[in-house]
Amino acid sequence: MEIIRSENLDKIYKDNWVPVQALKNINLTVKKGDYMVIAGPSGSGKTTLLNLLGALDKPTSGKIFFEGADISKKTVKELSGLRLNKLGFIFQAYNLIPVLSAIENIEFSLMLLGKPEALRRKLSLNALRDLGIEELANKRPNEMSGGQQQRVAVARAIVNDPSVVLADEPTANLDTATGSNLLDLMDEMNRSKNITFLFSSHDPQVIERARILIRLRDGQIESVQTK
Amino acid sequence: MTKNLLINLAWRNIWRNKRRSAVVLSSIIVGVAATISMDGLTNGMTYQMLFNQINLGTSHIQIHKTGYTDNRLVKNFIQGELQLKADILRLPGVKAVSERVVTFGLVSSAESSAGIYVYGVDHKAEKRVSAISGLIKEGNYLSGAEREVVVGYELANKLNAGLGNKIILMANDPSGKIHSDVFRISGLFESFSSGFDKSYIFVNSDDLQNMLGLGNSYHELAIIVAEPSLAESLKSEIRSAVGSDFEVKTYRDILPILVMQIDLSRESMWIVNMIIGIALVFGIINVMLMTVIERIREFGVLMAIGFSTGKLFSLILLEALIIGLSGTIIGLVITGLIHIPFSYTGIDFSWFSEGLVSLGVGAVIYPVVSYQTVLLTIIMTPMIAVAGAIYPAIKAIRLQPVAAIRHY
Numbered sequence: 001m002e003i004i005r006s007e008n009l010d011k012i013y014k015d016n017w018v019p020v021q022a023l024k025n026i027n028l029t030v031k032k033g034d035y036m037v038i039a040g041p042s043g044s045g046k047t048t049l050l051n052l053l054g055a056l057d058k059p060t061s062g063k064i065f066f067e068g069a070d071i072s073k074k075t076v077k078e079l080s081g082l083r084l085n086k087l088g089f090i091f092q093a094y095n096l097i098p099v100l101s102a103i104e105n106i107e108f109s110l111m112l113l114g115k116p117e118a119l120r121r122k123l124s125l126n127a128l129r130d131l132g133i134e135e136l137a138n139k140r141p142n143e144m145s146g147g148q149q150q151r152v153a154v155a156r157a158i159v160n161d162p163s164v165v166l167a168d169e170p171t172a173n174l175d176t177a178t179g180s181n182l183l184d185l186m187d188e189m190n191r192s193k194n195i196t197f198l199f200s201s202h203d204p205q206v207i208e209r210a211r212i213l214i215r216l217r218d219g220q221i222e223s224v225q226t227k
Numbered sequence: 228m229t230k231n232l233l234i235n236l237a238w239r240n241i242w243r244n245k246r247r248s249a250v251v252l253s254s255i256i257v258g259v260a261a262t263i264s265m266d267g268l269t270n271g272m273t274y275q276m277l278f279n280q281i282n283l284g285t286s287h288i289q290i291h292k293t294g295y296t297d298n299r300l301v302k303n304f305i306q307g308e309l310q311l312k313a314d315i316l317r318l319p320g321v322k323a324v325s326e327r328v329v330t331f332g333l334v335s336s337a338e339s340s341a342g343i344y345v346y347g348v349d350h351k352a353e354k355r356v357s358a359i360s361g362l363i364k365e366g367n368y369l370s371g372a373e374r375e376v377v378v379g380y381e382l383a384n385k386l387n388a389g390l391g392n393k394i395i396l397m398a399n400d401p402s403g404k405i406h407s408d409v410f411r412i413s414g415l416f417e418s419f420s421s422g423f424d425k426s427y428i429f430v431n432s433d434d435l436q437n438m439l440g441l442g443n444s445y446h447e448l449a450i451i452v453a454e455p456s457l458a459e460s461l462k463s464e465i466r467s468a469v470g471s472d473f474e475v476k477t478y479r480d481i482l483p484i485l486v487m488q489i490d491l492s493r494e495s496m497w498i499v500n501m502i503i504g505i506a507l508v509f510g511i512i513n514v515m516l517m518t519v520i521e522r523i524r525e526f527g528v529l530m531a532i533g534f535s536t537g538k539l540f541s542l543i544l545l546e547a548l549i550i551g552l553s554g555t556i557i558g559l560v561i562t563g564l565i566h567i568p569f570s571y572t573g574i575d576f577s578w579f580s581e582g583l584v585s586l587g588v589g590a591v592i593y594p595v596v597s598y599q600t601v602l603l604t605i606i607m608t609p610m611i612a613v614a615g616a617i618y619p620a621i622k623a624i625r626l627q628p629v630a631a632i633r634h635y
């Protein structure tokens with residue numbers, strides 16, 4: 001089942017006096033259960049692409065379909081609803097709201113969704129358990145290590161059962177062992193729960209796990225490999 | 228986390244940067260305290276000015292023969308046979324009435340002389356209408372004994388006369404003939420107004436009536452009512468009772484400049500309050516802008532996980548509202564704690580009271596806070612805080628928080 005499809009995406013940043021073409025003619029499809037990695041050197045356009053696909057930013061031209069619907073036709077409010085209901089995000093760092101504890105960070109989007117308290121607690125505790133960090137439940141982000149924070153971010157991204165999780169270089173700030181552990185967890189989520197993951201990374205650990213590998217160079221798709 | 232997500236988040240964000248929140252909070256507290264204290268002092272001062280004037284003799288309502296106020300001639304007297312006093316005393320709301328014989332005259336001692344207003348009063352009635360009897364610093368107020376006179380210290384000094392000394396009073400009778408008589412100083416008074424002390428003297432009405440051949444006629448009926456606010460309605464009641472032969476005036480008519488001054492100081496308070504408000508708005512804009520710019524990445528994350536721009540906007544306003552409300556409450560409590568004792572003991576301004584005394588205010592001011600000001604402070608201050616957060620909140624959305632998370 002198709003979740004995200006892009007058609008001839010272009011993104012040109014015009015806010016500087018020299019316009020930057022960050023993406024050029026991107027066509028790709030993300031399907032349910034995919035474990036896809038967008039790889040490429042720094043500056044190749046990975047973050048830009050993920051932000052477009054996650055409806056955080058708008059393309060200069062081209063179209064993005066989310067579960068068949070053209071997202072350029074959606075209002076700001078609908079887009080925020082889409083992010084809330086269908087998408088999970090994991091960023092490279094600073095994912096968590098500093099004033100909230102781990103479990104509150106996870107509960108947050110469930111609260112925005114208006115889920116009752118008991119259910120919120122249960123789902124959040126489950127997510128913490130799945131990631132093996134139950135003991136962090138009441139810790140604030142500044143009391144956790146980088147790896148622990150990223151695990152909480154993963155728990156938050158998956159707790160409301162999104163159609164796809166977008167992870168922009170999730171291991172970039174972690175050491176190899178911690179990064180590998182985190183990736184193992186996401187692998188496991190993908191296999192056991194059929195959660196769709198779309199990564200961007202230039203970390204070999206991430207790339208070697210990819211089942212679909214898209215290589216970006218200078219904003220263009222250089223190759224697509226399916227393993 | 229408990230029920231209300233936004234309130235909870237706002238509350239925690241406030242506690243996050245304690246020092247900064249404390250700065251905003253204290254500026255609001257100072258603003259609230261300043262607004263209320265200024266109001267208390269200005270009101271206290273102006274009411275006192277008015278109160279003093281009323282007490283010194285203006286009273287609440289005065290009745291004269293028509294034409295008297297334009298031309299204060301001795302012959303414009305009210306005939307005693309009319310029994311006006313008794314009629315007016317019967318009106319509900321009237322507390323006291325005093326008949327006064329009033330004329331301009333000259334007092335002289337062996338050394339010098341001065342032009343003054345002489346009031347001939349019935350000491351018993353006058354005690355209930357004016358406060359002069361309470362201002363006697365040496366000797367006694369009029370007792371009804373023959374040819375007593377009560378003068379102010381300033382005048383006594385000028386005449387180089389003291390308690391028990393004789394002074395000569397000269398004045399015209401209704402026909403214009405000059406009469407004079409000798410009076411003995413029985414008491415010296417000191418009021419809040421040096422001008423008053425220099426130019427008013429008090430004698431028994433019988434003596435003055437005899438001296439000027441007025442019989443039992445007099446010039447002024449001074450009335451004290453139960454509540455100053457009753458003065459206007461009683462005025463029209465009295466007017467219709469006494470007819471057009473008499474002028475009926477309230478203290479507002481008699482002291483137009485003072486009343487205007489009071490109104491004016493009220494208005495100038497608005498300007499001061501507005502300046503305080505504007506200063507607060509800018510202070511809050513400044514601080515909120517800082518916290519917004521600092522947290523822009525965090526806002527990006529919030530929005531990425533589905534927080535809407537509307538919620539973000541509300542969050543920022545809510546933070547300001549909470550600070551504004553807390554500041555208002557703390558400010559009111561602190562101001563109240565300082566203010567309430569002072570409203571009983573008064574605040575002594577004698578260190579620069581020269582100016583106040585000549586304005587007709589005492590050196591000690593009893594602050595009077597109007598409930599309108601308190602109510603307005605309660606409503607306006609949190610609104611000002613929220614108003615100050617609007618621009619930063621717009622800025623937060625304009626800065627495109629999602630763009631802020633792109634790099635890193």
Ligand SMILES: Nc1ncnc2c1ncn2[C@@H]1O[C@H](COP(=O)(O)OP(=O)(O)O)[C@@H](O)[C@H]1O
Binds near residue numbers: 015016041043048
């Ligand atoms: N907000 C922006 N304004 C201007 N140029 C940008 C902006 N964001 C990214 N770019 C440029 O777009 C290109 C792609 O950037 P990015 O998507 O961040 O690459 P990657 O994530 O692969 O490192 C780079 O040349 C970068 O400098």
Ligand SMILES: [Mg+2]
Binds near residue numbers: 047633635
């Ligand atoms: Mg990037």
